[in-house]
Amino acid sequence: MANIFSDVDVSGFPDDALTDHQKYEHPLVSRYATKEMSAVFSPAMKFTTWRKLWLALATSEKELGIDISDEQLQQMKDNLYNIDFAKADEYESKFRHDVMGHVHAFGEVAEKAMPIIHLGATSCYVGDNTDIIQLKEALKLVQRKLVQTIAILKDFAEKHKDLPTLGFTHYQPAQLTTVGKRCTLWIQDLLMDYERVTYELENLPMRGVKGTTGTQATFLELFNGDHDKVKQLNEKVCAMMGFTKCVPVSGQTYTRKIDYHILSLLSGIAQSAYKMCGDIRLLANLKEVEEPFAKNQIGSSAMAYKRNPMRSERVCSLSRYVMSLPPSAANTHANQWFERTLDDSAIRRIILPEGFLAVDVVLNLLMNIADGMVVWPNVVEKHVMEELPFMATEVILMECVKAGGDRQELHEAIRVHSMAAGAVVKGEGKPNDLMERIAADSLFAAVHDKLDELVDPKLFIGRANVQVDDFLTDEVNPVLEKEAALLDKEVVDGVNV
Numbered sequence: 001m002a003n004i005f006s007d008v009d010v011s012g013f014p015d016d017a018l019t020d021h022q023k024y025e026h027p028l029v030s031r032y033a034t035k036e037m038s039a040v041f042s043p044a045m046k047f048t049t050w051r052k053l054w055l056a057l058a059t060s061e062k063e064l065g066i067d068i069s070d071e072q073l074q075q076m077k078d079n080l081y082n083i084d085f086a087k088a089d090e091y092e093s094k095f096r097h098d099v100m101g102h103v104h105a106f107g108e109v110a111e112k113a114m115p116i117i118h119l120g121a122t123s124c125y126v127g128d129n130t131d132i133i134q135l136k137e138a139l140k141l142v143q144r145k146l147v148q149t150i151a152i153l154k155d156f157a158e159k160h161k162d163l164p165t166l167g168f169t170h171y172q173p174a175q176l177t178t179v180g181k182r183c184t185l186w187i188q189d190l191l192m193d194y195e196r197v198t199y200e201l202e203n204l205p206m207r208g209v210k211g212t213t214g215t216q217a218t219f220l221e222l223f224n225g226d227h228d229k230v231k232q233l234n235e236k237v238c239a240m241m242g243f244t245k246c247v248p249v250s251g252q253t254y255t256r257k258i259d260y261h262i263l264s265l266l267s268g269i270a271q272s273a274y275k276m277c278g279d280i281r282l283l284a285n286l287k288e289v290e291e292p293f294a295k296n297q298i299g300s301s302a303m304a305y306k307r308n309p310m311r312s313e314r315v316c317s318l319s320r321y322v323m324s325l326p327p328s329a330a331n332t333h334a335n336q337w338f339e340r341t342l343d344d345s346a347i348r349r350i351i352l353p354e355g356f357l358a359v360d361v362v363l364n365l366l367m368n369i370a371d372g373m374v375v376w377p378n379v380v381e382k383h384v385m386e387e388l389p390f391m392a393t394e395v396i397l398m399e400c401v402k403a404g405g406d407r408q409e410l411h412e413a414i415r416v417h418s419m420a421a422g423a424v425v426k427g428e429g430k431p432n433d434l435m436e437r438i439a440a441d442s443l444f445a446a447v448h449d450k451l452d453e454l455v456d457p458k459l460f461i462g463r464a465n466v467q468v469d470d471f472l473t474d475e476v477n478p479v480l481e482k483e484a485a486l487l488d489k490e491v492v493d494g495v496n497v
Contacts (some may be wrong), residue, residue, distance in 0.1 A: 034493035037360035041353040049128040060236035075110035099123040115186040128207040143197045144486040145363035152370040157183040161468035164457035173387040181464040189272035207254040208246035209234040213339040229447045234419040251339030260329040266355045268321035277312035292372030318358045389434035403446035
């Protein structure tokens, strides 16, 4: 029989096959990104913001005495959203300049305004100011989802604040904590991220009206040497665009250190998410905690029984990418020569949107995981009781000493029993029998009738549950009360895969 596979092209496909699917699709956009964050960095947002900036500039110039008519301004306003992208592309191909392509496309639909569109401005007037506006809108979305994530985790921490669980240091069993207390560690990280986001939102400056090299020389010429009017122009435009601050001085662009600060902030959120989901992945292996698992979800194509923590794994994967971005922003800032070099352009088009698109997905996933996270108390207790006898020996020793026992003799007996019990656990794979050994040893007769009480897990959690109450009351609730309006906003996008 002929080998059917022998003439299969394993390295490609015919040119006329699957013609609608021969172009690379960025998985961050096509597979993961939300509609909300995609809209912030969409062409519609970018280029309508350019037009709003041109209108704000022209309006402010008119208010300060430049000969611009109301009809010209009205035409600009009427066509803010009337963008012929194909026409703009034609002009860009002709002029080899994206901004001038859109100036002419705008001028075609606002004909009377064409002579005054972009008056006195440089490309960075629309480019950089739009970037800042997009960063601001993206930060608002991130802030909202951070607050919503914190609120969900708060409920989880409160619900499980009294459930004792093994603490781990070096991923080895350590003193007990509670499931809720561990959750507060995740919340605390996210609160720190929230504070950073809030700071940036309150202090993010607009580039403003600065000119080709930041000297405002063209605008000074436009206003016949009137420095006050140039200052007012800058202030008016920034205020119209919703900013209370503008960059005090600049070259052609706003300092790219701002981009570094923003991406470092996003990296911080990614770090928090990675830590939380790393913990959940480890706990899933112990079968103590599971992320949500849909009714028809398949954990493995081969092993049908598996319940893999795939959402937590995706969080870690996307977060790892975000954490890689700040060095690119740092290098971009460091390599800006004098007033500006264009080697910042291509990389910023990639790392700024993608940093936000990825973090937005991560926060959606965190909300989904936290809202449906399952805790298995019996498994948690089983693991606690496997280790607790060793931890309880100090309490047992003290009780026996108080009853008149010899501390040194008791200590040696506990050591011997502990080694023997450990050998049974590790060498034979049997349950920890340390308490049975102590119960059979007359040296410990003073505590034989209360051994069960002395190994109650709740006696070994310290202030964990109280710390949860204090933390939620003092740190979390004030933020949730302050941002109550954000909690009322619906998350538009769910988790699809």
